[in-house]
Amino acid sequence: MPPDFCPTPGAHSTALRNFAEQYPGVHLDVCVDDRMIDITAAGFDAGVRYEDRVPLDMVGVALTAPEDWVVVGSPDLIERVGRPSKPEDLLALPCVETRIGDNSHFDWELGNGDEMIRLPVRGPVCANETELAVGAALEGAGFAYCLPRRITDEVSMGMLDIVLPEWASQGPSFMIYYPSRRQPPPGLRQLIDIIRAREGLTPVQVGRAQPRNHIPRLFWRWRNSQRWSSGGTYGIRFQ
Numbered sequence: 001m002p003p004d005f006c007p008t009p010g011a012h013s014t015a016l017r018n019f020a021e022q023y024p025g026v027h028l029d030v031c032v033d034d035r036m037i038d039i040t041a042a043g044f045d046a047g048v049r050y051e052d053r054v055p056l057d058m059v060g061v062a063l064t065a066p067e068d069w070v071v072v073g074s075p076d077l078i079e080r081v082g083r084p085s086k087p088e089d090l091l092a093l094p095c096v097e098t099r100i101g102d103n104s105h106f107d108w109e110l111g112n113g114d115e116m117i118r119l120p121v122r123g124p125v126c127a128n129e130t131e132l133a134v135g136a137a138l139e140g141a142g143f144a145y146c147l148p149r150r151i152t153d154e155v156s157m158g159m160l161d162i163v164l165p166e167w168a169s170q171g172p173s174f175m176i177y178y179p180s181r182r183q184p185p186p187g188l189r190q191l192i193d194i195i196r197a198r199e200g201l202t203p204v205q206v207g208r209a210q211p212r213n214h215i216p217r218l219f220w221r222w223r224n225s226q227r228w229s230s231g232g233t234y235g236i237r238f239q
Contacts, residue, residue, distance in 0.1 A: 015198045019191055026187040035101050039178075045185045051172040058177040059184075061192055064199050067147050068168040069109065072160045077140040084143075087117045087167055094142035095121035099128040108145045110167040117167075121145075134160075147171075 016028070031044070039047040054060045071090065073083075084090050087110045098106040105126070107118040123142040127133040130146055137144035138159055154160040162168075176192055178184060193203045 015191075015194050018194050019187075022194075023187055023190060028187075028191075046176055046178040046188060048174055048176050051175045054175050054177045057180055059180050060175045060177040061204055062173045062175050062201070063192070063195050064174045065201065066170050066173050067149065069145060069171050070148055070162045070168050071108070071110070071143050071145055071164055072134075072137055072151055072155070072162050073143040074138055074140045074160055075158065077137075077143065078161060078163070080140070084163055087111070087119060087164060090119055090121050090143060093123075095123040096133045096136045096142045096144045097121060097123055097126035098133065098145055099126055101128075109169045109171075110164065112170055116169065 016030075019026075019028070036049075036053070037047075039045075048063065051060070051062065071084075077094070081093050082089075084093060090108070095108075098108070100106045105120070107120045110117050110119065121143075125132075125136045125141050127136065130150055133144040134146060134151060134154070136142060138154065143163065148155075148162070151160050151162075155162060176188075176195075178188065196203060
C-alpha cells in the first residue's frame, strides 16, 4: 500500500482490532511498501493502492472517498519566512520535497481541474514518507504536502497551520483490489465493510469477481492528476 493509507500509528488499528475480534479464525498478513508490486506474483490475496493505479483487470472497491491534499507549515516557519498568499510563492520558500516510489521528485499539485498548478518546490529536506515530511514541518524545516487526516491533531493543537486552503487539491481514493479471475478469499468482504464503516462509507456487495472496468459504481474515476503516479502497494494475505 502507499504508506499514506495508514498515516498515523493507530490509523487503522481500530479496524484491524474489530476484524480480529469478529473473525478470530482469520489471520491477516499485512505488508506496507512504497513500491508498485504484482500482488499475485508476490502471493497476496488483495492489495491497496490509489484508485488511479489499480490495474484494469482487477476488481476494485473504494475504501475512502477522494481526499484533499494540503500544504502545512509550523507557526515558527510562517513567522520566519512569511505565509504564502498564492501557490507560486512556495517556489521561493523552503519546502519538504516529495520523493515517490519510482525515486522521482513529485511536483506539488494545487487546485483542481483547469486551474490546477504543479509546482517543482525545493527545500533543505526531501522525504519519501509522510511521517518524515510532517516531522520536518513540525520542526520548521519547511512547508509540507500531505493529507489533512494525517495532521488533524497537529492543526487542532496549533502545531501546524494549513496555508492556501483554497488551493487544496483533490486526490484519488484508496482502493482495495484483487484478481478478477479468483473468488474473493474468506474475510475480504468483511474487512472491506469494517474499513469502509470506519471511513463513514456504506457497505458494498463483494460477490462474483468482475473486472474493475465493469463495476464503476464501486469507485471514483480519477483521470486528470498524476499524483503519486508510482504510489506503493498494500499487500494482504488471508490465512
